[in-house]
Amino acid sequence: MSTAPPGPTLVDVYVKLVQVEGKLDPVIRQVSDHEARLRKLEGARWPQRSIMGLCTVGTLLATTAALWWH
Numbered sequence: 001m002s003t004a005p006p007g008p009t010l011v012d013v014y015v016k017l018v019q020v021e022g023k024l025d026p027v028i029r030q031v032s033d034h035e036a037r038l039r040k041l042e043g044a045r046w047p048q049r050s051i052m053g054l055c056t057v058g059t060l061l062a063t064t065a066a067l068w069w070h
Contacts, residue, residue, distance in 0.1 A: 008016075
């Protein structure tokens, strides 16, 4: 009479692995969706910074010109 070895068998490990993989699939989709939204937000920041920089330079030039010719 032979007895089963103690602990999980390879079949048990495989079943658990498939269960974990099934649980991770939605998380992976969520992460990629989250990254896409972050990239979109980061891309929208550059025009704001450019406009802000141009306004700053314009204000500096206007102030300098006003002080120079005053």
